[in-house]
Structure formats: structure tokens, C-alpha cells
Amino acid sequence: xxxxxxxxxxxxxxxxxxxxxxxxxxxxxxxxxxxxxxxxxxxxxxxxxxxxxxxxxxxxxxxxxxxxxxxxxxxxxxxxxxxxxxxxxxxxxxxxxxxxxxxxxxxxxxxxxxxxxxxxxxxxxxxxxxxxxxxxxxxxxxxxxxxxxxxxxxxxxxxxxxxxxxxxxxxxxxxxxxxxxxxxxxxxxxxxxxxxxxxxxxxxxxxxxxxxxxxxxxxxxxxxxxxxxxxxxxxxxxxxxxxxxxxxxxxxxxxxxxxxxxxxxxxxxxxxxxxxxxxxxxxxxxxxxxxxxxxxxxxxxxxxxxxxxxxxxxxxxxxxxxxxxxxxxxxxxxxxxxxxxxxxxxxxxxxxxxxxxxxxxxxxxxxxxxxxxxxxxxxxxxxxxxxxxxxxxxxxxxxxxxxxxxxxxxxxxxxxxxxxxxxxxxxxxxxxxxxxxxxxxxxxxxxxxxxxxxxxxxxxxxxxxxxxxxxxxxxxxxxxxxxxxxxxxxxxxxxxxxxxxxxxxxxxxxxxxxxxxxxxxxxxxxxxxxxxxxxxxxxxxxxxxxxxxxxxxxxxx
Amino acid sequence: xxxxxxxxxxxxxxxxxxxxxxxxxxxxxxxxxxxxxxxxxxxxxxxxxxxxxxxxxxxxxxxxxxxxxxxxxxxxxxxxxxxxxxxxxxxxxxxxxxxxxxxxxxxxxxxxxxxxxxxxxxxxxxxxxxxxxxxxxxxxxxxxxxxxxxxxxxxxxxxxxxxxxxxxxxxxxxxxxxxxxxxxxxxxxxxxxxxxxxxxxxxxxxxxxxxxxxxxxxxxxxxxxxxxxxxxxxxxxxxxxxxxxxxxxxxxxxxxxxxxxxxxxxxxxxxxxxxxxxxxxxxxxxxxxxxxxxxxxxxxxxxxxxxxxxxxxxxxxxxxxxxxxxxxxxxxxxxxxxxxxxxxxxx
Numbered sequence: 001x002x003x004x005x006x007x008x009x010x011x012x013x014x015x016x017x018x019x020x021x022x023x024x025x026x027x028x029x030x031x032x033x034x035x036x037x038x039x040x041x042x043x044x045x046x047x048x049x050x051x052x053x054x055x056x057x058x059x060x061x062x063x064x065x066x067x068x069x070x071x072x073x074x075x076x077x078x079x080x081x082x083x084x085x086x087x088x089x090x091x092x093x094x095x096x097x098x099x100x101x102x103x104x105x106x107x108x109x110x111x112x113x114x115x116x117x118x119x120x121x122x123x124x125x126x127x128x129x130x131x132x133x134x135x136x137x138x139x140x141x142x143x144x145x146x147x148x149x150x151x152x153x154x155x156x157x158x159x160x161x162x163x164x165x166x167x168x169x170x171x172x173x174x175x176x177x178x179x180x181x182x183x184x185x186x187x188x189x190x191x192x193x194x195x196x197x198x199x200x201x202x203x204x205x206x207x208x209x210x211x212x213x214x215x216x217x218x219x220x221x222x223x224x225x226x227x228x229x230x231x232x233x234x235x236x237x238x239x240x241x242x243x244x245x246x247x248x249x250x251x252x253x254x255x256x257x258x259x260x261x262x263x264x265x266x267x268x269x270x271x272x273x274x275x276x277x278x279x280x281x282x283x284x285x286x287x288x289x290x291x292x293x294x295x296x297x298x299x300x301x302x303x304x305x306x307x308x309x310x311x312x313x314x315x316x317x318x319x320x321x322x323x324x325x326x327x328x329x330x331x332x333x334x335x336x337x338x339x340x341x342x343x344x345x346x347x348x349x350x351x352x353x354x355x356x357x358x359x360x361x362x363x364x365x366x367x368x369x370x371x372x373x374x375x376x377x378x379x380x381x382x383x384x385x386x387x388x389x390x391x392x393x394x395x396x397x398x399x400x401x402x403x404x405x406x407x408x409x410x411x412x413x414x415x416x417x418x419x420x421x422x423x424x425x426x427x428x429x430x431x432x433x434x435x436x437x438x439x440x441x442x443x444x445x446x447x448x449x450x451x452x453x454x455x456x457x458x459x460x461x462x463x464x465x466x467x468x469x470x471x472x473x474x475x476x477x478x479x480x481x482x483x484x485x486x487x488x489x490x491x492x493x494x495x496x497x498x499x500x501x502x503x504x505x506x507x508x509x510x511x512x513x514x515x516x517x518x519x520x521x522x523x524x525x526x527x528x529x530x531x532x533x534x535x536x537x538x539x540x541x542x543x544x545x546x547x548x549x550x551x552x553x554x555x556x557x
Numbered sequence: 558x559x560x561x562x563x564x565x566x567x568x569x570x571x572x573x574x575x576x577x578x579x580x581x582x583x584x585x586x587x588x589x590x591x592x593x594x595x596x597x598x599x600x601x602x603x604x605x606x607x608x609x610x611x612x613x614x615x616x617x618x619x620x621x622x623x624x625x626x627x628x629x630x631x632x633x634x635x636x637x638x639x640x641x642x643x644x645x646x647x648x649x650x651x652x653x654x655x656x657x658x659x660x661x662x663x664x665x666x667x668x669x670x671x672x673x674x675x676x677x678x679x680x681x682x683x684x685x686x687x688x689x690x691x692x693x694x695x696x697x698x699x700x701x702x703x704x705x706x707x708x709x710x711x712x713x714x715x716x717x718x719x720x721x722x723x724x725x726x727x728x729x730x731x732x733x734x735x736x737x738x739x740x741x742x743x744x745x746x747x748x749x750x751x752x753x754x755x756x757x758x759x760x761x762x763x764x765x766x767x768x769x770x771x772x773x774x775x776x777x778x779x780x781x782x783x784x785x786x787x788x789x790x791x792x793x794x795x796x797x798x799x800x801x802x803x804x805x806x807x808x809x810x811x812x813x814x815x816x817x818x819x820x821x822x823x824x825x826x827x828x829x830x831x832x833x834x835x836x837x838x839x840x841x842x843x844x845x846x847x848x849x850x851x852x853x854x855x856x857x858x859x860x861x862x863x864x865x866x867x868x869x870x871x872x873x874x875x876x877x878x879x880x881x882x883x884x885x886x887x888x889x890x891x892x893x894x895x896x897x898x899x900x901x902x903x904x
Binding site: 289374381465 | 571572574575576577578579588589592593596599600603604607608610611614615618619620621623624625626627628629630631632635636639640643644647648650651653654655656657658659660661662677710711712714716717718719721722723724725727728729730732745747748749750751752753754755756757758841844858859
């Protein structure tokens with residue numbers, strides 16, 4: 001026991017500790033045993049490597065965009081090239097990183113363990129979804145290598161169907177295929193959560209991480225098919241000119257906007273909800289307290305998923321939708337903001353009367369709460385009809401979206417990766433370096449995106465290759481921030497890689513957390529549990545944990 | 558540390574030239590800014606509250622001070638508080654935002670109409686008197702101006718940040734926006750909807766002028782033909798006048814005094830004759846047939862540019878009676894007969 005007063009980290013004696021002899025990592029050897037695995041944990045690791053790969057490609061494009069925007073003149077690259085940069089950045093980050101980020105990696109790894117199951121309901125479908133992800137990813141990479149796409153990630157018609165001669169169909173097909181990967185993951189999660197919970201694991205004993213992944217899975221299954229249909233229509237319109245969206249053939253270009261946002265608005269909840277689940281787990285663990293208002297937090301996830309389907313037209317307030325529908329969608333947008341506010345306050349009050357420590361996952365979670373509050377509140381700016389007119393399609397949108405998706409989701413993802421890294425690999429990472437990375441990311445992020453709010457109110461349009469010179473100072477600040485942010489993201493790659501071989505042995509439960517996943521060995525066995533666990537305690541029951549640990553000490557002693 | 562004076566001067570100049578807040582140059586701008594500052598205020602309050610809670614609890618209940626946590630299940634009262642207060646605040650934002658929205662998108666009836674056509678990658682403005690401008694718009698201060706806009710190709714968006722207005726410019730349908738400039742000066746005009754290669758070059762300048770200066774500008778920039786006059790020429794060239802003679806019992810509806818009226822369609826519905834209806838009736842006549850007429854009019858899809866359509870619509874709008882059509886008819890019949898066949902018009 002090396003517990004000092006300011007940390008809960010509880011590692012086994014490093015002189016005698018070893019990794020477990022048998023675990024999912026060394027159960028079978030060879031590349032093929034990974035590529036043909038049905039083990040949810042191995043698939044999660046495959047996903048983790050894949051999305052990290054795409055994250056850094058997408059990040060490189062972000063870097064190039066910021067580099068170009070250092071100067072007002074379009075001087076670094078040609079306009080077409082710049083347009084490809086932001087299109088590829090958006091497509092890769094949204095479809096290949098954000099959507100699968102938490103569900104396919106952390107969710108895949110942990111959800112079955114958290115509910116006390118051996119695996120997901122359909123292990124082979126799970127593997128198939130990873131392959132589909134890669135086929136879609138390869139199509140996207142092919143579009144990139146062949147010369148790129150310049151539609152923007154929104155594929156707006158008629159621009160995408162009639163006015164561009166880049167590889168639109170290749171990219172659209174890629175996203176179409178990735179969509180199925182996402183549907184399969186969602187389906188698998190829903191069935192697993194319904195059918196495979198361990199005895200005694202009732203719905204209201206589920207960790208909140210499971211609830212939020214459940215809500216996100218519903219969105220994936222119900223929303224993604226609409227995106228798939230829309231992309232097929234775009235491809236058909238482009239190849240044979242069926243005239244669904246083309247006004248000269250009697251089509252309606254606004255129809256595309258409706259269809260696209262019917263998926264893409266819920267998609268932002270697909271991205272953020274699992275992240276919120278991570279935050280619930282982390283905040284609870286590092287304040288040693290049950291999440292304040294468990295039921296409210298659980299139901300707010302479901303409420304977000306439900307309302308999330310009925311706000312899509314708030315992306316179209318200036319596009320000539322009828323005044324009455326604008327009113328309805330604005331009102332619903334305000335309603336969907338409420339469950340998010342509820343969550344923030346519940347997390348804050350989880351801290352109250354806790355016993356709080358500040359390990360890396362907690363720092364990321366604090367970062368999440370601050371940035372997500374800003375991201376959420378600026379969403380209210382955009383939901384207010386008259387304000388949206390001035391702010392939409394400017395850098396204000398860019399900043400808002402990045403505050404939610406990068407400040408929110410990516411912080412949550414990193415928080416989760418740092419939290420469960422010892423479980424996934426059996427080893428700890430260097431704590432001071434990881435804290436440095438969390439702080440660097442937070443500072444870099446704010447420096448990058450706060451100036452963009454000001455730029456947005458000034459009216460600087462998004463997706464601009466060149467801009468008036470009076471906007472330069474703020475753009476330079478933003479680029480400087482992006483540099484810091486880049487360092488913040490490179491650090492974890494280095495020290496987490498280092499920890500795989502040299503990190504301290506973590507033991508079963510380094511954070512003394514209550515989740516079922518922490519009661520088994522790290523890294524877990526392929527079958528997760530030696531015997532089926534029976535649950536007779538609530539989620540986040542720290543007294544149960546204390547008793548259990550006491551018993552263990554007496555038994556061993 | 559020593560900074561060279563040249564560099565220092567450059568930095569000072571650079572920072573001074575940089576913008577932090579847009580100018581308020583329209584009657585709407587102060588209303589938009591008021592809502593913006595209200596939203597900023599509740600954001601700052603919300604953020605301060607969340608920040609205080611997090612930092613306060615983090616310091617008060619850190620492990621050194623509070624070695625053992627006290628379990629608290631939750632509190633219905635607190636849950637209700639932080640459901641109802643944000644909800645109330647968001648509803649205020651909703652109502653305020655909606656009021657602003659209607660203010661921005663409902664033009665006053667006396668607004669002066671200017672047409673705007675967006676195309677890759679330029680803005681073309683057309684004044685009633687036939688004055689055309691590219692990537693520029695001259696308007697008088699102190700008078701409401703309504704823009705009727707359409708795109709010839711892809712989605713564009715017409716944005717003047719200093720006026721706090723913006724509207725999507727869509728292919729195949731008219732959208733409108735209005736503003737009243739308050740301060741003479743020149744203001745950025747941006748296309749804010751991504752529209753292809755030179756999206757960021759689809760910019761221009763809105764020049765607000767005193768009414769006198771504006772009159773001078775109108776006179777100095779006229780091409781000699783108003784939009785309606787251009788439309789009249791097209792009306793003959795495209796052969797419209799062959800059927801729409803205005804004579805009673807003709808096979809085509811009477812266009813005199815038509816604009817702004819309500820007519821019955823062959824399927825029994827009523828429709829208001831506005832710009833959109835007229836445009837649609839030229840491009841796809843069979844989709845909305847006036848009651849009592851056979852669907853015999855050919856489509857003019859692909860034969861006429863958006864500019865031409867605007868001219869025609871303006872011409873039909875200007876027809877109070879059939880007198881003008883009959884005059885046109887007489888002139889064209891005595892002029893040349895070849896003009897009865899439709900002629901493609903280049904934009």
C-alpha cells in the first residue's frame with residue numbers, strides 16, 4: 001500500500017507484482033488471432049488503433065488549415081486544395097473518429113464487462129463492424145489519395161451532385177459503408193444490454209456509462225439508415241441524374257438538407273452521449289461518491305436521444321423554412337439543452353461532500369465540464385432564432401461545434417482512455433506527464449477556439465480560404481493555440497506507448513473503483529469472469545467496495 | 558529584451574487595425590446585439606456558477622480535507638431547481654430570439670426591392686431602374702431595402718455582418734431579407750454558404766449612401782432600360798405575347814393586374830400570385846394551371862436565365878391593365894414576325 005493522502009492510486013508492490021499469466025492479450029498469439037477474433041476486448045483494441053490512426057490524419061488536415069489561415073491572403077495552397085483540407089478534416093474526424101470513438105473502443109471493451117457478460121450478443125457481427133469500418137475507411141483514404149473531395153463533410157447538393165468533379169462518390173460510398181459499421185455496433189449494444197445482464201443487474205444498477213451508450217446506440221440504429229439513403233440518393237443524382245434534389249428537374253435542394261440533418265443532428269448526440277457516460281464514471285470514482293441523482297442522469301441521456309431526433313431543422317433557420325416550423329424547432333432546441341444542463345449540475349454536486357483526488361482522468365473530466373458548459377451555452381445562442389441568423393455559417397458555428405466535440409467529446413474520450421488504460425493493458429502511465437498533457441490540451445484548446453467565437457460575431461464565414469486583414473490577429477492566436485493543442489495530443493501517444501512496456505503494474509483496481517470491470521484482473525481474461533457474477537448492490541456503492549476489500553485483506557492475511 | 562522599433566510599430570499598427578466587434582450599421586443591429594449581450598451574460602453567469610461549484614467543492618472536499626466521502630443519494634428539490642431555472646432562461650431566449658427573427662425576416666410594406674442573383678462566384682444586384690452591379694450593392698440609408706434573391710447554380714448565402722442579416726440564396730426559389738442601413742459607409746458582403754472553389758472570393762461591398770448621393774448614383778449608373786422594360790422585350794422575344802394577349806376569351810390567362818391577386822387553380826386550390834408563382838409558371842407551367850385554361854404552355858426551363866426571369870416577373874408586376882401588352886403586340890407584329898419563336902437568352 002503506497003496510498004498517500006492526496007491520491008487514491010493503489011498499486012501492488014512493484015517488486016513482486018507481475019501481469020497475470022493468462023489474459024485476453026496473450027490468450028492466443030499471432031496477427032491472425034487478432035484479425036479473426038470475436039473477443040470484444042480485442043476488437044476494441046483494433047478499433048482504438050484504427051481511430052487513433054485516423055485521428056492523426058484528420059488532425060494533420062486541421063494543422064494545415066490553421067497554417068493557411070495564419071495570413072489573410074490565400075497563399076499557402078490553392079483554393080481547391082484548401083477546400084479539400086477542410087472537407088477531409090471533417091469527413092475523417094466526424095465519421096472515422098468521433099462517431100466510433102467511445103462506443104467502439106471503450107464501449108466495446110467495457111460494456112459487456114460492466115453488465116457482467118462474457119461478450120457482446122453477436123461477437124462475429126462485432127468483428128464485421130470493424131471490417132466495415134476499415135472498408136469505409138479505405139474508400140475514404142482512396143478518395144484522399146486519388147485527389148481528395150471538396151464537398152465539405154456536409155455533401156451539400158446541388159454542389160456535390162452537379163458542380164464538382166472530385167471523388168464525391170468514392171467518399172460517399174465510404175461513409176455509406178462506415179454507417180453500417182455504426183448500425184451493427186448499435187444493434188449489438190442494444191441486444192446485449194437487454195438480454196445479457198448478469199443476475200441481479202437490474203436497469204437501475206447499470207453504470208451510467210452503459211445507459212449513455214444505450215441511448216447512443218438507439219440513435220445509431222434509428223438515424224444512420226437515413227444518412228445511408230441520403231448518400232445513395234446523392235450518388236444516384238450524380239451518376240444518372242434522377243432529379244430528387246435538382247430544382248431544374250422538379251427536385252428540391254432543401255430536401256437534402258432535411259434528410260442530411262435528420263441524421264447529422266442526432267449524430268452529434270451519438271458522439272457526445274458516450275462521452276457523458278465516461279464523465280459520470282470518472283467523477284464518481286475520484287470523488288468516492290455515488291453519482292448525484294443517478295436516475296436523473298440516466299433519464300437525461302434517454303431524453304437527449306429522444307429530443308435529439310426532433311431538432312434537425314435548426315440547421316436551416318436561414319434557408320427559408322416556414323416561420324412556424326422555425327418556431328417549433330427553436331423551441332425543441334431549447335428543450336434539448338435542458339437535460340445537458342441537468343447533467344452538468346449533477347456532476348458538480350457529485351463532488352459535494354466527496355473525497356476528491358486529482359488524477360489525470362479527473363483533470364480531463366474537469367476540462368470537459370468547463371468546455372462543455374461553454375459549448376452547450378453557445379448552442380443556446382444558435383438555437384435562438386434571430387441570433388442564429390447572424391451567427392450561423394460563421395466561425396461561431398465552428399467554435400461551438402469544436403467546443404462540444406473536441407472540448408467535450410475528445411476530452412471525455414481522453415479521460416476514459418486514461419481511466420481504463422490500466423484495465424486494458426495492465427500497466428500505468430507516468431502520472432506527471434499525463435497531467436501535463438491534460439493541462440496543455442486544455443490551454444491549447446481554449447487558445448484555439450475562444451478567438452473563433454469573436455471572429456464569428458465579427459462575421460468571418462466558415463470555410464474561407466482568404467479573409468479580410470482585420471481578422472488576422474484573432475486567426476494568429478487561434479493557430480498558435482492549435483500548435484499547443486497538437487503537442488497536447490502527441491504527448492499521450494508517446495507516454496501511453498511507453499507505458500505498454502515500462503509502465504508500473506496496475507493490479508486489478510488501481511483507482512479503487514466500484515465498477516464490475518475493476519473487480520476482475522487487469523488485463524482481463526478472454527472470458528472476462530471466472531464465474532458469472534451475481535449483483536446484489538447498487539452502482540457506485542463505495543461501502544460495498546470497502547467491505548469487499550477488507551474481506552480480501554483478512555482472507556489473504 | 559529589446560524589440561526593434563520597426564517590429565514594434567508593426568505590431569501596434571496590426572493590433573489597432575484588428576477588429577473585435579462588428580459595427581452597428583442597420584436598424585436591426587442594436588436589437589441583435591441586445592440579445593447577444595443577454596446570452597453572453599447568462600453564459601458568463603452559468604460558467605461562473607459551474608466553475609465555482611467545481612472549484613469550491615474540489616478545494617473544500619479534497620482528500621486531504623475530507624478523507625471519507627459522505628454518500629448522498631440526490632435531492633428532488635435541487636434537481637427541480639436546475640431543471641426549471643435553465644428551462645425558464647432558455648424559454649426567454651426562445652421568445653426573444655423568435656421576436657428578433659420575425660423582425661429580421663418580415664419586411665415593412667414600403668421597402669424598396671432590389672433583386673440579387675448569386676452564381677459561382679459572384680453577386681449580381683439588379684435595381685428596379687435597370688442598374689446592375691457585380692459584387693457590390695449600393696443602398697440609401699434611412700430607407701428599408703428588401704432583397705429578393707435567387708441562385709443560378711448552388712446554395713449561396715448573403716451575409717452583411719455589420720447589418721446582422723443573412724439569408725440563404727437557393728437555386729430554384731426566391732428568398733428575401735430586408736434591412737435599413739443607418740450609417741453611410743461601406744460594409745463587407747460575404748457568401749457564407751460553401752459554394753465551391755472560389756467560395757472565399759464571393760465577397761463584395763455594400764455601400765450605404767445618403768439618399769441624395771444614392772439618387773446621384775442611380776442616375777449615373779443607369780443602363781437606360783428598367784427591369785420591366787427588359788422584361789417587355791423578353792416577353793415579345795420569347796413569344797409570350799402570342800398567347801397572353803389580354804383579349805377576352807383567349808387561350809392564355811390575362812396578365813394585367815394579376816400580380817398580388819388570388820387566383821383559382823384547376824385543382825380547385827387558391828394561390829396568391831407572387832414572384833415565386835410567376836417564376837414557377839414560366840418554368841413549369843403545367844404544375845399550377847389557372848382554372849379554365851388548358852395545359853398547353855410549353856416549359857421555358859433552360860431557355861431563360863434567372864436574370865431574364867426577374868425581368869419578366871418585374872414586367873408582369875408592372876402591368877396594371879392589358880393596355881401595355883396590346884401595345885407590345887402591335888409593335889411586335891408590325892416589327893418582325895421571327896421574334897415569335899422562343900429565343901434562348903444568355904445570362
